[in-house]
Amino acid sequence: MVEESSRIADPGLRADARRNLGRILVAARAVFAEHGIDAPMATVARRAGVGVATLYRRFPTRDALVRAAFAQQMETCARALTEALADPDPWRGFQRLFETICELQRQEQGFPAAFVAAFPDSTAEHAQARERAERDLTILVRRAKAAGALRADFHPSDLAVAVLSHCGLVAALPHDSAASRRLVAYLLQSFRAEAAHGALPPPSALSLRGFPIAADGSQRQRPSRA
Amino acid sequence: MVEESSRIADPGLRADARRNLGRILVAARAVFAEHGIDAPMATVARRAGVGVATLYRRFPTRDALVRAAFAQQMETCARALTEALADPDPWRGFQRLFETICELQRQEQGFPAAFVAAFPDSTAEHAQARERAERDLTILVRRAKAAGALRADFHPSDLAVAVLSHCGLVAALPHDSAASRRLVAYLLQSFRAEAAHGALPPPSALSLRGFPIAADGSQRQRPSRA
DNA sequence: TCATAAGTGGACGCCGCCGTCCGTTTGGAC
DNA sequence: GTCCAAACGGACGGCGGCGTCCACTTATGA
Numbered sequence: 001m002v003e004e005s006s007r008i009a010d011p012g013l014r015a016d017a018r019r020n021l022g023r024i025l026v027a028a029r030a031v032f033a034e035h036g037i038d039a040p041m042a043t044v045a046r047r048a049g050v051g052v053a054t055l056y057r058r059f060p061t062r063d064a065l066v067r068a069a070f071a072q073q074m075e076t077c078a079r080a081l082t083e084a085l086a087d088p089d090p091w092r093g094f095q096r097l098f099e100t101i102c103e104l105q106r107q108e109q110g111f112p113a114a115f116v117a118a119f120p121d122s123t124a125e126h127a128q129a130r131e132r133a134e135r136d137l138t139i140l141v142r143r144a145k146a147a148g149a150l151r152a153d154f155h156p157s158d159l160a161v162a163v164l165s166h167c168g169l170v171a172a173l174p175h176d177s178a179a180s181r182r183l184v185a186y187l188l189q190s191f192r193a194e195a196a197h198g199a200l201p202p203p204s205a206l207s208l209r210g211f212p213i214a215a216d217g218s219q220r221q222r223p224s225r226a
Numbered sequence: 227m228v229e230e231s232s233r234i235a236d237p238g239l240r241a242d243a244r245r246n247l248g249r250i251l252v253a254a255r256a257v258f259a260e261h262g263i264d265a266p267m268a269t270v271a272r273r274a275g276v277g278v279a280t281l282y283r284r285f286p287t288r289d290a291l292v293r294a295a296f297a298q299q300m301e302t303c304a305r306a307l308t309e310a311l312a313d314p315d316p317w318r319g320f321q322r323l324f325e326t327i328c329e330l331q332r333q334e335q336g337f338p339a340a341f342v343a344a345f346p347d348s349t350a351e352h353a354q355a356r357e358r359a360e361r362d363l364t365i366l367v368r369r370a371k372a373a374g375a376l377r378a379d380f381h382p383s384d385l386a387v388a389v390l391s392h393c394g395l396v397a398a399l400p401h402d403s404a405a406s407r408r409l410v411a412y413l414l415q416s417f418r419a420e421a422a423h424g425a426l427p428p429p430s431a432l433s434l435r436g437f438p439i440a441a442d443g444s445q446r447q448r449p450s451r452a
Numbered sequence: 453t454c455a456t457a458a459g460t461g462g463a464c465g466c467c468g469c470c471g472t473c474c475g476t477t478t479g480g481a482c
Numbered sequence: 483g484t485c486c487a488a489a490c491g492g493a494c495g496g497c498g499g500c501g502t503c504c505a506c507t508t509a510t511g512a
Contacts, residue, residue, distance in 0.1 A: 051491030155429030168394005190416035197421045203381030277461030
């Protein structure tokens with residue numbers, strides 16, 4: 001927490017400013033987790049015990065705040081890729097990469113939304129980092145295929161597909177980690193070269209209550225959960 | 227379109243009112259597809275060529291409008307379940323059910339969001355329809371397992387997991403139907419009892435540009451796509 | 453043709469969020 | 483201890499969406 005904010009903080013920042021910045025990031029994660037990344041900026045400021053002006057001085061846009069708040073998680077993802085590449089068993093590396101990302105999204109509410117929101121980020125910035133990540137992933141995929149563990153028709157973009165769909169699941173069911181684990185297990189099994197089913201984690205307790213399949217079509221406008 | 231609105235419309239409605247109601251539903255789908263289900267009500271009204279008052283008279287809450295707008299799709303889902311149950315080959319029924327739902331979400335932008343938003347609907351209403359859907363799905367799953375096509379450890383809630391994650395994917399990449407198809411294919415293969423890989427649809431053209439794995443951690447707050 | 457009630461639409465007041473401005477406080481250098 | 487620039491925070495004007503109210507229009511049936 002402390003070293004995290006100091007990592008982001010300008011070292012030339014005054015002591016109180018640095019402290020406030022740390023508080024803001026903590027508050028932002030809490031508020032975003034609780035109310036989503038569209039929560040009012042003032043709510044974050046209040047939670048952090050600072051004025052709105054202070055918040056806006058550090059983070060001119062909500063987007064900047066979101067990025068900063070989840071920079072740690074993003075970095076963990078990046079590190080997971082590096083570690084995956086370093087693993088002598090490429091499949092194990094691949095598997096851990098995917099599981100790490102999904103676990104992060106499961107734990108840190110609001111991170112999935114930030115992840116998705118940041119996804120089509122076409123700013124030229126970080127271009128080199130992105131390219132490296134893409135290259136690294138391609139290498140990892142090639143190795144895992146060569147090892148006979150990853151199916152031959154797997155495409156690197158499939159990892160993005162898997163992660164994004166997992167994001168959506170977690171966003172829809174923020175407290176159902178069983179569902180998340182279930183999805184991860186299913187996907188990993190379908191990515192394996194030799195198509196053998198392993199054991200699955202226990203299913204979600206999720207009932208189908210409200211599952212829209214149940215619509216009977218006779219509905220009329222009416223007030224509802226609002 | 228016409229018969230759809232008449233299905234929903236009170237038959238005692240005056241002719242112009244019925245016409246406007248139809249326009250509203252069409253406009254709502256278009257606007258929700260374009261701007262998401264949180265688009266201003268006034269936008270829907272303008273698009274429909276009616277005043278806001280008319281819109282509010284028919285649909286007191288945004289939620290009511292969303293439900294009505296996508297009632298057709300919901301019903302299609304319900305019908306798909308019935309058809310799946312009627313299919314002599316339970317696996318084919320199951321597969322088609324899942325594919326139909328996903329295709330609907332792919333086609334009708336905004337439907338996934340409506341689907342997810344409606345999901346934890348705990349109003350007592352439609353309870354019987356929901357129960358029936360749940361029961362039907364359970365039967366379908368049991369049959370497909372008995373036929374040796376669906377893996378034995380599949381749980382009915384896994385369909386919800388699959389659908390919700392697909393919702394999330396479509397929401398994140400509204401125009402990438404290749405990604406959606408890929409996910410569906412992966413999931414269906416991992417649901418099969420005999421773990422054999424079939425051919426996959428072509429991968430998404432999605433590059434990893436902006437994939438948050440690429441974060442380099444050196445970032446600072448800054449303006450961005452906003 | 454006319455009476456009437458159903459239907460319409462836009463103007464309007466309300467509210468919550470945004471982002472800035474400015475008077476006040478405080479850290480830290482000397 | 484003194485000073486000042488950095489930092490602070492809250493008040494405030496602006497904006498945009500919400501939902502209602504009411505004077506006007508029109509379908510319908512006698």
